[in-house]
Amino acid sequence: MSVLVLQVFVSLMLVAGSVVLFAFSVRHRDYEHSDRLSLFPLEDDSARPAPPSPPPSQSDFPR
Template identity: 85%
Template sequence: MNVIVLQVFVSLMLVVGSVLLYAFSVRHRDYEHADRLSLIPLEDDTARPAPSSESKPRP
């Protein structure tokens, strides 16, 4: 019988710890980091070339 009480206590402590860690993560907005990382490959990383100072003369 003592084992069941101990098991329930440990399980409740794990649940409480999980809820606290989840609340801490949401408060510090850590959950948005994965969204930003998933969008990095979609960003346009090629910059437009600057117009060159040597342009061809127009006829």
């Protein structure tokens, strides 16, 4: 009988913990994080790309 009481107690603590964490998340508006990230630009348009490097010459290769 004590195992059943322990199992019910642990289950209720898990449920209570999940409710508390959900309330904390809603209060701090964490659920909108993915929406904010999707609105950020992927790359800065004002940045210039690096100039391409010149192709290697024949003297760069070992013989």
